Amino acid sequence: MAVEISDETIREIASHYEAILKLLGEDTTREGLVKTPMRAAKAMAFVTRGYRQDPDIIINDAIFSHEGSRMVIVKDIEFYSLCEHHILPFFGKVSIGYIPDGKTIGLSKLARLVDFYARRLQVQERMTSQICRIIMEKLNAKGVIVVCTGEHLCMKMRGVEKQDSATTTIESAGVFSDSALREEFFQALSH
Numbered sequence: 001m002a003v004e005i006s007d008e009t010i011r012e013i014a015s016h017y018e019a020i021l022k023l024l025g026e027d028t029t030r031e032g033l034v035k036t037p038m039r040a041a042k043a044m045a046f047v048t049r050g051y052r053q054d055p056d057i058i059i060n061d062a063i064f065s066h067e068g069s070r071m072v073i074v075k076d077i078e079f080y081s082l083c084e085h086h087i088l089p090f091f092g093k094v095s096i097g098y099i100p101d102g103k104t105i106g107l108s109k110l111a112r113l114v115d116f117y118a119r120r121l122q123v124q125e126r127m128t129s130q131i132c133r134i135i136m137e138k139l140n141a142k143g144v145i146v147v148c149t150g151e152h153l154c155m156k157m158r159g160v161e162k163q164d165s166a167t168t169t170i171e172s173a174g175v176f177s178d179s180a181l182r183e184e185f186f187q188a189l190s191h
Helices: 007-023 036-047 055-059 107-118 124-139 179-189
Strands: 063-065 072-083 089-099 103-105 143-152 167-174
Touching: 007 036, 036 072, 055 107, 055 124, 072 107, 072 124, 072 143, 072 179, 089 107, 089 124, 089 179, 103 107, 103 124, 107 124, 124 143, 124 167, 143 179
Parallel strands: none
Antiparallel strands: 063 103, 072 089, 089 143, 143 167
């Protein structure tokens, strides 16, 4: 589903990881580190695969006609991303609600769209907005709301080192400007 990075590019990324390790004072010839640059390069390619994906291929014709107009909610979709400021992980859960206007999407595709935006260098605020916008665009829904709660290692293991901190971002579009609909969504999340 993602375009693969060439072996040559992976080797080049690995050479940069090796240089970084040396600059940090490590001996890259010691047993535990000999394969680390290549492993790190492959891991980075994997966790940034969102750059090389196409949302239309992800959706893959999984949009279906639907006569109902009640809210659809998928909650607690886990995600893993990298903070673009420190290249440290942040992770958490995304919940999505939408009101169809004649079309629904396969539920697994919502999780794949979350990964599409999470699997790149990112900030949580932008990711939440991007998820909301693409669902609204692809479904032409009456409304979409996305809530994302994340834990950021850039706050936990460096800087202010606040272990119990979490960040919640909310983005909505369309009819979710109606406070009663928003309340219905948040009530459903609490069950």
